[in-house]
Amino acid sequence: MKKASILMIIGALLLTGLFKFPLWNIMLGAPQYPEPLGMNIYINGIQGMSEFDIQNIDGLNHYIGMKTLPKPEDMWEFSVFPMVIGGMAALGVIIGLLGYFGKVNYNWFLGWLILMTVLGILGMYDFNAWMTDYGTNLDPNAIMKLANPDGTPMSYKPPLLGHQKMLNFDAYSYPRLGGYLMGVGMLLTLIAYFVGKKSKQIAQ
Amino acid sequence: MKKYKFQLLSLLGATLFLTSCGNNNGQSGKSSGALNSSAAEKVYVAPGEHDEFYAFMSGGYSGNLTVYGLPSGRMFKEIPVFSQFPTSGYGYSEETKPMLNTSHGFVPWDDAHHPDISQTAGELDGRWIFINGNNTPRIARISLSTFETEEIIEVPNSAGNHSSSFVTENSEYVVAGTRFSVPIPQRDMPINEYKGNFQGALSFISVEPEHGHMDIKFQLIMPGFNYDLAHPGRGKSHGWFFFTTYNTEEANSLQEVNASQNDKDFIAAINWKKVEEYVNNGGGTKVPANYAHNVYDESTHMATSTMKKEVLTVNPLDVPGAVFFLPTPKSPHGCDVDPTGNYIIGNGKLSADLTVHSFDNMIAAIEGKKFDGEAYGIPILKFEDVLAGTVKSGGLGPLHTEFDGKGNAYTTFFISSEVVKWELGTWEVKDRQPTYYSVGHLMIPGGNSKKPFGKYVVAMNKITKDRYLPVGPEMEHSAQIYDISGEKMELLYDFPTHGEPHYAAGCPADLLKPKAKKFYRLDENKHPYAVLSPDQARVERKGKEVHIYMSTIRSHFTPDNIEGIKVGDKVYFHITNHEQDFDVPHGFSMIGQNTSELLIMPGQTKTSLWEPKQVGVWPFYCTDFCSALHQEMQGYVRVSPANSNIELSWSLGD
Structure with missing residues (x-):
């Protein structure tokens, strides 16, 4: 159980990587952008891959009537996400410590993971909803109003995960280091659960 | 039928084989060594690739x-x-x-x-x-x-x-x-x-x-x-x-x-x-x-x-x-x-x-x-005392010498139209190659330094004559590039040069490539007439002088409608390009202006003077095809009679 608890603590601590490293990344490449434009999505805001990428993405997006990319103060998520991540990391560490000293059992580890997964899914849902709004809620006076072959207005929503061709751009959307650290952390807590469970069985 | 096809293929194969042999023979006859790649290959820089120097x-x-x-x-x-x-x-x-x-x-x-x-x-x-x-x-x-x-x-x-x-x-x-x-x-x-x-x-x-x-x-x-x-x-x-x-x-x-x-x-x-x-x-x-x-x-x-x-x-x-x-x-x-x-x-x-x-x-x-x-x-020194040697070149009219850093020198001969390679110390002539025609300077990258990059020499010629398609009596000058990496020089390529190149200087691409600026930072722009955000755009009058503080971004000028200008005014367009991206200049030109256009790089401010002489509504536009809406990047200035009392006004998008 001690080994499991240490894994739990490390797993929870890996979440704090999100304060330093981006959760997600979207890259936009086109023939005339041999160095693609890109944005890193952090839990507390969006930053360009290069210094002026946000300005240049906004500049391009104004043709199709998209809103400018949100600043931290424009979205509640950017103030709530850091609290949720910080809180969950702290909670995980506390559970791990309590486990280490035998105050709680491995089911708490699983409980933390389920809570984290639910929150993660909610976060992804929210992120996707924002991207849908961003990509479809367009200025009616946009310079270029493009329609799909069936006549519906074209959506510029970037993919949640993977690649998508949007006009002349290739959009790529993947987790970034912070996101991967979180994934590894969550995996570690799952392992912690099984290790804890196994050690209990052996002990019995 | 199958057999016939096979025979045809083998025949085709044999022909290809023969032809390629023939080509090889032809090439080795021209170049100095059988292993030399063709001259075309040596100067070919594939689309999207960069030159070496x-x-x-x-x-x-x-x-x-x-x-x-x-x-x-x-x-x-x-x-x-x-x-x-x-x-x-x-x-x-x-x-x-x-x-x-x-x-x-x-x-x-x-x-x-x-x-x-x-x-x-x-x-x-x-x-x-x-x-x-x-x-x-x-x-x-x-x-x-x-x-x-x-x-x-x-x-x-x-x-x-x-x-x-x-x-x-x-x-x-x-x-x-x-x-x-x-x-x-x-x-x-x-x-x-x-x-x-x-x-x-x-x-x-x-x-x-x-x-x-x-x-x-x-x-x-x-x-x-x-x-x-x-x-x-x-x-x-x-x-x-x-x-x-x-x-x-x-x-x-x-x-x-x-x-x-x-x-x-x-x-x-x-x-x-x-x-x-x-x-x-x-x-x-x-x-x-x-x-x-x-x-x-x-x-x-x-x-x-x-x-x-x-x-x-x-x-x-x-x-x-x-x-x-x-x-x-x-x-x-x-x-x-x-x-x-x-x-x-x-x-x-x-x-x-x-x-x-x-x-x-x-x-x-x-x-x-x-x-x-x-x-x-x-004091004049004695010729014999300072002389190290004489290169008996056999050419006529030596003008300039460059060095490859490997103990060789290359001298141009204007009258005999050639580059002569000779060795420092022995003063022996090693090779000579014709130029087209009447060569002046030559250049080896770093050739005037302690450390030449002796891979190519470029000869810059004074006379072009028939080297390119004829374009009338006046034409550009001509240069030749030679590969000097081997014992013998190899003429690789001819290319026209602008104006009349005298000397040239070259350096490895890597020396400059990483530090070549991509654009100017707007937040470092200290031009006294710069506008750092579009809401600062304005028009000010000081007597007969009118200063238009204008900004540009794809694809509009701010402001793009200006009224209250009068005949006899001196109108200064101070234009700041607000782009912060590589290779997005905006241009500016005003109808009837007695000067050139401006090409303004991202983050830069440039000023153009216009002295309107006629009443009317006169358009200006962006001269650089900056975006899909470049053709829309235009505006109007209303010019009123000198005695008119129309107030200065400016606007965008209303």
Whole structure:
């Protein structure tokens, strides 16, 4: 159980990587952008891959009537996400410590993971909803109003995960280091659960 | 049927095999070795790939500097230096007009000859490139991060600024010598009293190490010869500078004949360190002068011109042991110093032979005081004492020599139209290749430094004739690139060059590529008329002057409707490009404007003056196809009669 608890603590601590490293990344490449434009999505805001990428993405997006990319103060998520991540990391560490000293059992580890997964899914849902709004809620006076072959207005929503061709751009959307650290952390807590469970069985 | 097909295929295969054999045979017949790849392959730079070297070619009478890639021979840019350049608005915009100011007023043109890249410890450092204006003596400094002209200094007491602009081993000085001797100071006197009265100024212009700012440290006032070309000593000869002379006859008319009478002219050897020391200790005479010093500031995007009123002159006789003459046959033209700094080559242009002097011999002769008379008090060394060797070339009309860093030298022969490769020390000719036609300078990247990159040599020719499709009597000049990596030179490619390239300077692409600027930062823009955000855009009137503070971003001007301008106003459009992305300039042009367009780079501010003469509503537009909505990037100015009382107003999008 001690080994499991240490894994739990490390797993929870890996979440704090999100304060330093981006959760997600979207890259936009086109023939005339041999160095693609890109944005890193952090839990507390969006930053360009290069210094002026946000300005240049906004500049391009104004043709199709998209809103400018949100600043931290424009979205509640950017103030709530850091609290949720910080809180969950702290909670995980506390559970791990309590486990280490035998105050709680491995089911708490699983409980933390389920809570984290639910929150993660909610976060992804929210992120996707924002991207849908961003990509479809367009200025009616946009310079270029493009329609799909069936006549519906074209959506510029970037993919949640993977690649998508949007006009002349290739959009790529993947987790970034912070996101991967979180994934590894969550995996570690799952392992912690099984290790804890196994050690209990052996002990019995 | 199947069998038949197979036979056909094998027949086809056999034919291909035979043909390819034939090709190989043909090639090996032409090139020097069977393993040599074809010339086409050597100059081919695939789409999207980059060249191995930059080449900066002087534009001669275009007044500018062009940037090429080697080995492809593709031209990338024309950098305006001494000439107005409507393409960008250089010399037309209010910010850059001062760059072309001189003591003779605004001179919109010059004859640009000898570019030289700055050096540290004798090697190219890629900070700046200098070039001389030959006609109205000037030296320009060009940044090698923005590839724009940053500074121009006029050279007083000089005329035909030809033995210029060559830098010393650590860019301590950029040196400018006069081809015409003139009365110093200028005065009204009979031309035929030239002899003994005219003088030649050799100017040592200090280069401030951090920003490159130029200042004339001293002018050495030499006898009235023609100082034709120059190169610095390096390595052991660092501290010396060498100038070829002709017209030591001091003829003032029909020089073609009268300046070609002496069997030998001189190479003037100047110990500039000695003169510098003399000057630093308070030596020299400050004399009144009037010359322009024009500096462009990257942060304000503006040039200022200052008239300087004094220059420090030095009489060579006041600094004993600083100046010597080395007799050199037949009106030498090019004066070239090998990478070790020991050999000084005098390219006697009326001769078949090259004269090579030895620095060691020269020092020994000076120390032994073996003089062969003097000229105007300057000691002349004995020809035989300083001579290291003579290259019996078999060519005619040697002009210039460059070095490959592997012990070989390459000399151009104007009259016999060829490049001759010879070996330093043995003076043996190793190879010769024809040029097309009448070659002037040649250039090996780093060829005027301690460390040449001896892979290619480019020959720059004076006569083009039939090399390209005919385009009437006037045509561009022509260059040839040769592969010099092997024993024998191999002609690879012909390419046209802009204006009349004299000398050129080249360097490895990697020296400049990583630091080439992509755009100017808007938040570093200190232009007094810049607008840093569109809400600052406005129009202000000061009497008859109207200042329009305008910003641009794809794809509109802010403001784009302006009213309240009157006939007789002086309207200044101060335009700031708000883009912060690579290669998104915006242009500006106004109908009927008596000047050029502007091309404004991201983050930059430029100003155009318009003096409306007619009542009406006059459009302006962006001249650079900046985006899909470039055609929409336009606006109107309403011009009312001079006595109208329409208030100034401006707007965008209402």
